[in-house]
Amino acid sequence: MAITNVTDANFATETGSGLVLADFWAPWCGPCKMIGPVLEEISEEMGDKVKIVKxxxxxxxxxxxxxxxxxxxxxxxxxxxxxxxxxxxxQPKEALEERINQHV
Known part of the structure; x- marks a missing residue:
């Protein structure tokens, strides 16, 4: 499942059902740039378990x-x-997967 970019207008709708990981980020944020590829991997591997929005x-x-x-x-x-x-x-990928799996 692909990562979805959300806005103030559709945030509540996109996070309202199922398990959803919302990434609050900004283009100028170094750690945000580092976590982006990690979230892409998690989305590809766990896409049926968790939806990821940015x-x-x-x-x-x-x-x-x-x-x-x-x-x-x-x-x-x-x-x-x-x-x-x-x-x-x-957070490293393994730590994020562990936190997500607690709620699957």
């Missing part, structure tokens, strides 16, 4: 503010629209 915090400040995102990258894991986990900063 929200550019510079362009979508309402959603970032709503969830209290102060540092990026911040990853919020939603299950049927409810936050079940939060990961701040770069």
């Amino acid at each position: 929200l550019n915090v510079d362009d979508n400040q309402a959603t970032s503010s709503q969830y209290g995102v102060m540092s990026i990258p911040t990853l919020l894991l939603f299950k049927d629209g409810e936050i079940v986990d939060q990961i701040v900063g770069f």
Whole structure:
């Protein structure tokens, strides 16, 4: 499953059902650039278990503010629209997979 770019307008819809990992990022953020390829791999390998969406915090400040995102990258894991986990900063692939698998 491909990673979906989301906006303030469709964030709630895109994270409302199933298991969804939302990546709050910005183009100028070094750690965000590092985690991008890791999320691509996870999306390819776990696509049927978790949907991954990306929200550019510079362009979508309402959603970032709503969830209290102060540092990026911040990853919020939603299950049927409810936050079940939060990961701040770069994490290796294995650590992210472990956190996701706790909620599959």
